[in-house]
Amino acid sequence: MVEQGGVEHWARDVRTVRVIGAGAMGRGIAQLVAAGGVTVEIADVRLEAVTDAVTQISAMFDKLVAKGRMPADDAAAAKERLRPVGEPLTPFQECDLVIEAIREDLETKRELFTALEKVCPEHTILATNTSSLPVTAIGAVLNDPSRVAGLHFFNPVPLMRLVEVIPGARTAEWIPDALTDLVKRLGHEPVLAPDAPGFLVNHAGRGLVTEALQILSEGAAEPADIDRIARDVLGLRMGPCELLDLTGMDVSQPVMESIWTGFYTEPRFRPSRLGRARVEAGLYGRKTGEGFYKYVDGAKQEPPEITAPSVETRPVWVHGDVREELGALLSTSGVEVESGDEPSSQAVVLVAPLGRSTVDTALAEGLPLERTLGVDPFGGFFTRLTVTVHPALDKDTGRACLAALAATGRAITVLRDAPAPVAQRLIASIVNVGCGIAEQRLARPADIDTAVRLGLNYPRGPLEWGENAGADRVLRILQGLHTSTGDPRYRPSTWLSERAALGLPLTETGTTPSDLTP
Secondary structure, eight states: OOOGGGHHHHHHHOOEEEEEOOSHHHHHHHHHHHHTTOEEEEEOSSHHHHHHHHHHHHHHHHHHHHTTSSOHHHHHHHHHTEEEEESTTOOOSSOSEEEEOOOSOHHHHHHHHHHHHHHSOTTOEEEEOOSSSOHHHHHTTSSOGGGEEEEEEOSSTTTOOEEEEEEOTTOOTHHHHHHHHHHHHTTOEEEEOOSSTTTTHHHHTHHHHHHHHHHHHTTSOOHHHHHHHHHHTTOOSSOHHHHHHHHOHHHHHHHHHHHHHHTTSOGGGOOOHHHHHHHHHTOOBGGGTBSSSEEETTEEEOOOOOOOOOOOOOOEEEOGGGHHHHHHHHHTTTOOEEOSSSOOTTOEEEEOOSSSOHHHHHHHHTOOGGGEEEEOOTTTTSSEEEEEEOTTSOHHHHHHHHHHHHTTTOEEEEEEOOSSOHHHHHHHHHHHHHHHHHHTTSSOHHHHHHHHHHHHOOSSOHHHHHHHHOHHHHHHHHHHHHHHHOOGGGOOOHHHHHHHHHTOOTTOOOOOGGGGOO
């Protein structure tokens, strides 16, 4: 085996990698390895799959050349590095690394690794591309589990630059650094992930989808409402409901349940009853033609945006810190905005609740409930205005409010009043889950953010996002949700509350006990 000092030497001198499994993941990994200058042996129990894989990967290199994204000489050299070997246990000559990419079943993987241990050279690292199974459990059956690690690529491998490097409990200390250096050599971005439920990306991803399902289960919003807010206010490429439809509820629900039970029913990861019901009903999403949306010829059928009523606008009075910003937006749109300390008897009253409901905000400020609506301040009113309506609102006042807000030209989403507006709940959950990962020292702050940006395509990592939004604001939202609902899913992470109190960045570890000793 390699000593710690030889890690960089090992990664630089890797000559041959065997990829076992010639499905979509295996082909993607083999393409990346060959393009990175390393000979790749392709193996599968289905011999025709090996032949097909070489043909398809070669065709991909040809397409890259045709698009001007790869020199012809490089493509020819990469194709020469593709070596079909047939059966997974075909005798090894020289092999520095085996990457297993077979079906996601613990016993099947254990059987393969047990057999590999008997025939692989002693120096060969055995890596699993599992997306959900414990690396420690896979290696536990081996005589020498120290040579087993996780190397989790994302599909499609050539385009998804992130790779999770996952040491098991018995993995040799030098191997994670060696695999990290190799991933960099191949042109991808490695992050060190824990051998914990969901590893890093799937763990961090629970913040968005579980909270979206919680909002749906409360009847506070419809799927299209949540997705539009996620896209327009938070800047996500895809909303949580359309994401679940794309992944498939038959895939996502078991992952949610696995992570929840894997962390011994941690409330932050608690799945929704809606997910299980949809799986049982076969409403998986795109693959079945119906999920949170219906699909016709693969196209999502999304309900139209609301149309504001054609009624006469009334004067608007804006409460609180957003008076200047929201008032200016309305004024420049031709809406009469009152400037007094109190609203007139005819004015529509707008409040901007943060971490609490419109009703609680109005009651706390002594405002007339029948004329008060909420407008979510999160996101700065630049794209979409989210309006919250409570049961005691006068209907005519509500219609006049929508007419006034429509004059701004912004898209409008109207929701039932809830413990906090949708955008605030989504961002607070995303940040809190990320902070929880950092708090438990499961991953370095920089790795958490990198994994989420590259693996989930979020505009920012959760710690960066919390820093940008303001740790104090996020903490206030969570505290308000926790107080209002009593649900422990909203208890703030110590990482968040401590750093908000100390004025430290969420993205930095700060001083630790090890900093004080030689």
